[in-house]
Amino acid sequence: MIVVHHLNNSRSQRVLWLLEELGLEYEIKRYQRDPKTMLAPASLKAVHPLGKSPVITDGVNTIAESGAIIEYLLERYGKGRLVPPAGTPEKLRWTYWLHFAEGSAMPPLLLKLVFDKVESSPMPFFIKPIARGIAQKVKSSFILPNISSQLAYMEAELDASTWFAGNEFSAADIQMSFPLEAAASRAGLDARLPKLTAFLQRIHARPAYQRALERGGPYDFAK
Secondary structure, three states, X not given: OEEEEEEOOOOHHHXXXXXXXXXXXXXEEEEOOOOOOOOOOHHHXXXXXXXXXXXXXXXXXXXXXXXXXXXXXXXXXXOOOOOOOOOOHHHHHHHHHHHHHHHHHHHHHHHHHHHHHHHHOOOOOXXXXXXXXXXXXXXXXXXXXHHHHHHHHHHHHHHHOOEOOEOOOOHHHHHHHHHHHHHHHHXXXXXXXXXXXXXXXXXXXXXXXXXXXXXXXXXXXXX
16 A cells, blocks of 8 residues: 655645546555644654655655656556656656756745745844845845746746646646745746646646645645
């Protein structure tokens, strides 16, 4: 039995969604973030040494990292579903977006979250203006321009095809959902980017996406 070690409000929600799309049976073992630090509990280290989510166990196999989990599940259980045929342009795009999501899209979004926290966190009054000034400078000169250029790039890519790998829904879209959900919550993805907005509307309407949310719980990117 596949066990998803599911941390609330995390990337592991994508794994639940993939499993629902594939119609596979699975168990959820739940872990809660510390309400103050928002870090994963130490008990996750009993599953994987880094103590992070997502991670799944399947018999003797323990697999971490979203992209690796997606590839493992599709190779073992997918039966050709949610991945384009090998050697096609769509498969090349599929591989690209599968890695783009975490390798390129997420780092500036995570940096924005960190520097937003620096701006808003309590600190001694004599340090606060310096820390906030540094945070604002880093965001305005580096983080926000990177996010803006990436969103514009992704918008243009979806102008050429309905889904990220082509005109068929695939696991690349599942992988790309998390950075786009995060960007819609806190990084300027709105109606000014109609293709990306429509993408989010399409995935939200998928029954498997809705079932995954019912089982795993909703995202809260404000935290």
